[in-house]
Amino acid sequence: MREVSVSHLQAKNDGYVRKIEEESGQKVSQCYQCGKCSGGCPMSFAMDYPPNQIMRMLQVGLLDEVLNSTTIWVCASCLTCSSRCPRGIDIAQVMDNLRILATKQGNTAKGKNALIFHDVFLNSVKNNGRLYELGLAMQVNLKTGNLLKDAELGLPMFLKGKLKLLPHKIKGTDEINKIFAAAKQMEAE
Ligand code: SF4
Ligand code: SF4
Secondary structure (H helix, E strand, C coil): CCCCCCCHHHHHHHHHHHHHHHHHHHCCHHHCCCCCHEEEEEHHHHHHCCCCHHHHHHHHHCCHHHCCCCCCHHHHHHHHHHHHHHCCCCCCEEEHHHHHHHHHHCHHHHHHHHHHHHHHHHHHHHHHCCHHHHHHHHHHHHHHCCCCCHHHHHHHHHHHHCCCCCCCCCCCCHHHHHHHHHHHHHHCC
């Protein structure tokens, strides 16, 4: 079993954890491990560490383990945890900041499919002003090498007219492009 020196880890990662607190605006240190976030999390079944454990790991400085976890990529940003936390911690926001930090560090192996999904989703919104569901499903399957994923659901939906063959563009795509440009500018600052 691996021995962990908590004080050593805290000293090593304190700056990063404080940065996550600053950037997310959330006081991770105030978590008192009630577990309500994990109790309501709809994705905890697919996580290696439930949200309350992620909070504890951050408190004791286990940053590498957190950034290497599947949890941060499986989190669906549904905000259930944030709405249940008696300490008022927006855990979903912390997860967002952890994904940003992991991406900056190039630590995205476990988030590969999530990042592909985000890219395809955002490109679809950027190009059409709204989501083109069939295109999203086909591109994600192609890029993840999982060609027939969810085909058993997609085909009946398509046959019932729930999935459109071609994308439907909204009128104000110029405005949408401005939003994307502003977001890119903020990212660069
Ligand atoms: S935001 Fe993420 S961590 Fe929180 S409940 Fe939803 S899936 Fe779970
Ligand atoms: S609900 Fe809040 S206080 Fe409770 S374990 Fe989760 S983050 Fe900590």
